[in-house]
Amino acid sequence: MRIAIIGGGASGLMAGGFLAELHDVVIFDSNEKVGKKIFITGKGRCNVTNNCSREEFLNNVVNGQKFMMSAINGFDCQDAMNFFEGLGLQLKTERGNRVFPASDKSSDVIKALERHAGGCDVRLNEKVLAITKNDAKFAVKTENGMYEFDRVVIATGGKSYPATGSQGDGYKFAKMFGHDVVAPKASLVPIRIKNKFCSALEGLSLKNVELKANINGKAKKLFGEMLFTGDAISGPIALSLSSYIGSAENVELSIDFKPALTQEVLEKRILRDFEDNLNKNVSYIIKGLLPNRLVDIFLSRVEIDGQMKVNSVTAFMRKNIVELLKNFPLEYNGLYPVEAGIITKGGVNLKEVNPKTMESKLVSGLYFVGEVLDVDCLTGGFNLQTAFSTAYACAKYIN
Numbered sequence: 332m333r334i335a336i337i338g339g340g341a342s343g344l345m346a347g348g349f350l351a352e353l354h355d356v357v358i359f360d361s362n363e364k365v366g367k368k369i370f371i372t373g374k375g376r377c378n379v380t381n382n383c384s385r386e387e388f389l390n391n392v393v394n395g396q397k398f399m400m401s402a403i404n405g406f407d408c409q410d411a412m413n414f415f416e417g418l419g420l421q422l423k424t425e426r427g428n429r430v431f432p433a434s435d436k437s438s439d440v441i442k443a444l445e446r447h448a449g450g451c452d453v454r455l456n457e458k459v460l461a462i463t464k465n466d467a468k469f470a471v472k473t474e475n476g477m478y479e480f481d482r483v484v485i486a487t488g489g490k491s492y493p494a495t496g497s498q499g500d501g502y503k504f505a506k507m508f509g510h511d512v513v514a515p516k517a518s519l520v521p522i523r524i525k526n527k528f529c530s531a532l533e534g535l536s537l538k539n540v541e542l543k544a545n546i547n548g549k550a551k552k553l554f555g556e557m558l559f560t561g562d563a564i565s566g567p568i569a570l571s572l573s574s575y576i577g578s579a580e581n582v583e584l585s586i587d588f589k590p591a592l593t594q595e596v597l598e599k600r601i602l603r604d605f606e607d608n609l610n611k612n613v614s615y616i617i618k619g620l621l622p623n624r625l626v627d628i629f630l631s632r633v634e635i636d637g638q639m640k641v642n643s644v645t646a647f648m649r650k651n652i653v654e655l656l657k658n659f660p661l662e663y664n665g666l667y668p669v670e671a672g673i674i675t676k677g678g679v680n681l682k683e684v685n686p687k688t689m690e691s692k693l694v695s696g697l698y699f700v701g702e703v704l705d706v707d708c709l710t711g712g713f714n715l716q717t718a719f720s721t722a723y724a725c726a727k728y729i730n
Contacts, residue, residue: 333357334729335471335480336451337459337504339365342701342718343486344444344482347725350484351450357480358451359473361458361500365448366441368488372673372715377437380719381712382428393518393574395706398681399717402689406723408716418443427555427567429711462504464694482696484725489516489702500680501703510695511680513705516577517669518676519570519714521563523586525662527668528628532559535624539594541590543570543658544576545583546608551575554590563667570673573666577676584661588621598653600666605649616641620656629655674714678705688728689721698725 332354334344339360350356350531358365369377381388385407389396412422412430420443421433432439454473461472462483471478475600485622487501502512536558544551551572576582589597604616614637617626633655635648669675679699683692689704701718708714 332481332729333479334482334484335359335469335478336484336486337462337471337501338486338488338524338701338703339453339455340486340488340701340718341366341444341715342722343484343627344448345719345722346484346486346700346726347451347701348444348447348449349723351448353730356451357478358448358453359457359471360410360453360455363456365453365455366444369441369444369715372437373431376431376435377440378429378431378712378715379415379422379440380408380430380716382412382424382430384409387428388713388716391709391711392717393707393709394676394706395717398684398686399706399720401687402720402724403716404721405727408712410723411716411719414447414549414719415440415443418446422636424722425723427711429567459500459504462507464508464696467696469696473474482623482698482729484698484700485679485703486700486722487703489672489678490669501699505679505703508691508697510683510691510693513677513680515669517666517672517674518574518577518707518708519673520573520667520669520671521560521565522569522576522666523563523664525664529559529563530561531628532624533561535559535587535622536566537588537622539590540568541587542572543585543587544572546576547579547581557586562664564661567710570612570730573672574676574707574709576666582663584663585660586659588659594657596655597656598650601649601653605641605644609640611641613637613639613641613644617652629659632659640704673710674702674707676707678703681705687724689725690728698729700725 334356336347336358336617339358347356347358352415385403388403390400414653423433425432457473459473463470469483485501490499532590538556541552541554553568553572555568556566557569599726633651689700700721706717
């Protein structure tokens with residue numbers, strides 16, 4: 332059987348390698364090399380999967396949880412780890428069960444996938460322009476000519492990071508065959524903040540904080556690390572929160588700098604600090620609670636002069652300090668555009684794809700894998716695992 336795979340990214344290479352064991356497989360990629368998006372993931376380190384259970388994986392799927400059940404049962408996170416280690420790639424597990432190559436080089440992940448897909452005919456710098464079907468055969472038109480195939484696998488990715496080749500071509504092909512495409516939106520993107528102090532905090536990383544949001548009346552809290560980037564907040568919990576915000580218009584944000592402490596316990600601690608340092612400046616106490624770059628901004632928000640002596644602070648002022656430490660408000664100013672997203676929210680409507688095989692319910696012999704589908708997950712290796720699991724489901728079925 333002759334099979335075309337459109338896209339030489341994570342899902343395309345994964346599916347291609349398995350399919351090439353039995354079939355004649357051609358991978359088309361418009362880039363000069365495969366795995367371009369893999370190369371930049373995880374800041375160049377590539378968070379290849381998450382060392383977690385199937386249940387934990389599904390808990391990190393924002394959209395498409397039910398759809399992914401069959402695929403993750405067929406090829407789970409442990410299977411992915413065994414797969415890469417079997418290809419000679421050493422792995423390590425870090426905070427949050429994130430799995431990286433031991434070398435910290437995303438290029439090593441790409442090399443492993445290239446070895447896996449070694450039996451495929453990889454056509455680089457060959458952009459697919461159109462796909463049609465006549466009777467039982469598919470005609471794939473590229474910049475170099477026309478090809479005929481028995482099966483076609485769309486593995487083009489979404490619309491995020493267009494410089495890597497993810498320009499939404501998969502949506503165009505899906506629509507050519509009558510598929511509905513859920514409008515692509517930004518996911519796992521920085522959250523823009525109106526507050527002017529944001530620029531003064533550029534590069535400041537906060538650890539073990541809780542980012543809280545009220546999204547159209549629904550509360551959401553995420554604990555971990557975040558980062559100020561000039562006009563936005565980024566880092567793991569901010570990026571994950573963006574997945575829940577989506578296109579919501581009514582969004583309220585705040586930071587709990589001391590999530591491990593209840594308001595009552597925090598108040599007792601600050602009272603004790605004050606009593607032990609009555610002749611010190613208030614700024615001295617706040618420096619023990621927050622990073623230095625945040626101290627003046629915090630005191631300005633709570634309307635207290637940092638040079639004020641602790642013995643002059645009233646109970647009302649102290650209460651305001653505690654309240655602001657637990658609920659430091661940020662003014663929401665929208666999300667970065669979809670092109671800046673780590674992944675894309677939206678894609679081929681899941682109702683039109685068989686979750687066990689990834690085959691189109693509208694066109695036999697047409698398959699969709701990876702980010703082109705309307706599935707998106709939180710950060711932590713879950714999105715790449717989605718690419719691998721859907722690719723495996725597709726390849727296993729065609730075989």
